[in-house]
Amino acid sequence: MNPNNTATTYEVLSPWAEADPIPLKGLAPRVDKLDGKKIGLLCNNKRAAPLILDVTEKLLKERYPSVEVSRFTSKTFSVSSLEKEREGEFNDWIKGVDAVIAAVGD
Amino acid sequence: MYDAIYIEGKGKPTSTFFFKYFHNDALSAASSKGMPVIRAVPENIVSECTIIEDIEASVTAVFAEIIDALTKPLTPEEISPKRHEPENPPRFIFKGSLEEVNRFFYQRGWTDGLPIIPPTEEAVIEMMTGTDFPPDYLVEKLEPRLGKATVEKIAINAVMAGCLPTYMPLLIAAVHALGANSGPGMMAVSTGSWAPFWLVNGPIAGDIHINSSFGAASPGDIANAAIGRAMGLITKNIRGIRKQVEDMGVLGNPGKYSFVAAENEANSPWEPLHVERGFHKDDSTITLTFPQSFQQMLPFSTDDKGILATVVGSIVPARFGLFILVLTPNNAQSLANGGWSKQAVKDYIIKNTRVPDDYYGRLGIDAKTLGQNNFLATGGDVEIFRPSQREPDPVHVFVYGGFGSWMGFLQGGSSPITQKVNLPKNWAQLVKKYKNIVPNYVRY
Numbered sequence: 001m002n003p004n005n006t007a008t009t010y011e012v013l014s015p016w017a018e019a020d021p022i023p024l025k026g027l028a029p030r031v032d033k034l035d036g037k038k039i040g041l042l043c044n045n046k047r048a049a050p051l052i053l054d055v056t057e058k059l060l061k062e063r064y065p066s067v068e069v070s071r072f073t074s075k076t077f078s079v080s081s082l083e084k085e086r087e088g089e090f091n092d093w094i095k096g097v098d099a100v101i102a103a104v105g106d
Numbered sequence: 107m108y109d110a111i112y113i114e115g116k117g118k119p120t121s122t123f124f125f126k127y128f129h130n131d132a133l134s135a136a137s138s139k140g141m142p143v144i145r146a147v148p149e150n151i152v153s154e155c156t157i158i159e160d161i162e163a164s165v166t167a168v169f170a171e172i173i174d175a176l177t178k179p180l181t182p183e184e185i186s187p188k189r190h191e192p193e194n195p196p197r198f199i200f201k202g203s204l205e206e207v208n209r210f211f212y213q214r215g216w217t218d219g220l221p222i223i224p225p226t227e228e229a230v231i232e233m234m235t236g237t238d239f240p241p242d243y244l245v246e247k248l249e250p251r252l253g254k255a256t257v258e259k260i261a262i263n264a265v266m267a268g269c270l271p272t273y274m275p276l277l278i279a280a281v282h283a284l285g286a287n288s289g290p291g292m293m294a295v296s297t298g299s300w301a302p303f304w305l306v307n308g309p310i311a312g313d314i315h316i317n318s319s320f321g322a323a324s325p326g327d328i329a330n331a332a333i334g335r336a337m338g339l340i341t342k343n344i345r346g347i348r349k350q351v352e353d354m355g356v357l358g359n360p361g362k363y364s365f366v367a368a369e370n371e372a373n374s375p376w377e378p379l380h381v382e383r384g385f386h387k388d389d390s391t392i393t394l395t396f397p398q399s400f401q402q403m404l405p406f407s408t409d410d411k412g413i414l415a416t417v418v419g420s421i422v423p424a425r426f427g428l429f430i431l432v433l434t435p436n437n438a439q440s441l442a443n444g445g446w447s448k449q450a451v452k453d454y455i456i457k458n459t460r461v462p463d464d465y466y467g468r469l470g471i472d473a474k475t476l477g478q479n480n481f482l483a484t485g486g487d488v489e490i491f492r493p494s495q496r497e498p499d500p501v502h503v504f505v506y507g508g509f510g511s512w513m514g515f516l517q518g519g520s521s522p523i524t525q526k527v528n529l530p531k532n533w534a535q536l537v538k539k540y541k542n543i544v545p546n547y548v549r550y
Contacts, residue, residue: 012207013199015263018253019251022192024189026185030177034177040113048161052149078109081108081288082292102121103122104123
């Protein structure tokens, strides 16, 4: 096939789907310091994720002794996307912590 | 990343570890959920790593950054991100020769690497004769990009893939299957390289020549080849799942080109899959599953005992999710002759597929840890399958292929999704128009 052969010209349509602009959200306000805070540790079902949090918890307790931690483990890749039946439980957990460190294993 | 975005949306600061090669993936996930400025910290922990020393070293190395992400004051853009306009190219995107069109599409990342048929307006209009829906009819918005799968966009990708207009009803049903829940999106982006397998049931399979017999899943039939290919292009161009950007499959999977078969209903002793799943025999359906691998086995013997022993003795523990046993008509008939229903076969596999009690101990591995890592049904148990609330039916049986004794294992994946195919009013005329497009092999 000769790339310079323009004998037949094709005017073609775009296969890339249109999408609507998504309303953007800013980040939540940060905490000023960790001392005395309750830190949520969230992992999904990827097997590196809880191991990452084990090390994180150990370092938190060493460096911030007044920090309290609370774990939440997703049974899937993503609790908010795939575990609608746990929405209430997840929301309650979020309400109960001041900040979250998440490990997703990827 | 979706959970971090969700938590930020609930007003709690979040800091997320991610493997450094997943930067693009993390950004796309964040943008798709409307939070393009998520705070995430790259680390050097390979996906699925279990080596504690490596994890300790990497977490320790970035721990200060993880804490900073929770405490460092927000920038103005993090408080109010700038408006992000999705790329919406003009309807006519390019004009050029066959070679130039192909080069342009490839360089834009819109193909699967194989040449495409140029989607001219004329070709797309002909493709849309396969449906009664208008071009702007929105079939689904597909995650993660929430791209609009209109009839015209489906038809454009179908033309590129080499489809015939009679495939449009199936493609529309298949798009509904992709949009049915978040499962297919998660599978398509996963490091596990899960590839969609599409099984077609009902009269449409014969109408459009979807191979259900010898070599059904091999190249050589337009329908089997082009329907899966079109769905791959739709995954890329409508869903927005691109290799090494959103699709983080590590090894990749040839099934992502096209993996399509029709059930060999005419030669199966059992009810077809769609009837088993609540549809009428005269309905046409498409069923989506996401196996990770396809394996073929020759049964120890071709009677029911030999077939079942081969299956049960060959299913390996290091697998995730669904198991689909693919039987040829002969294998299925052998089982039926032995008095086995499809359900009885499934129950037998679930009950009897077990790892010997002392097997892992002899290899120096604690079976309880395998359970925690999803390799076995539950921690410390040696059963490979255990129906759960999330997966009540972990084993399925499909009948396709020619007359022979090889059987197939479709290993892994999420629950099947079956969608009914709705045909246009002029279906009979359409079928007649395209029915002679079949390969005619010359004897040599």
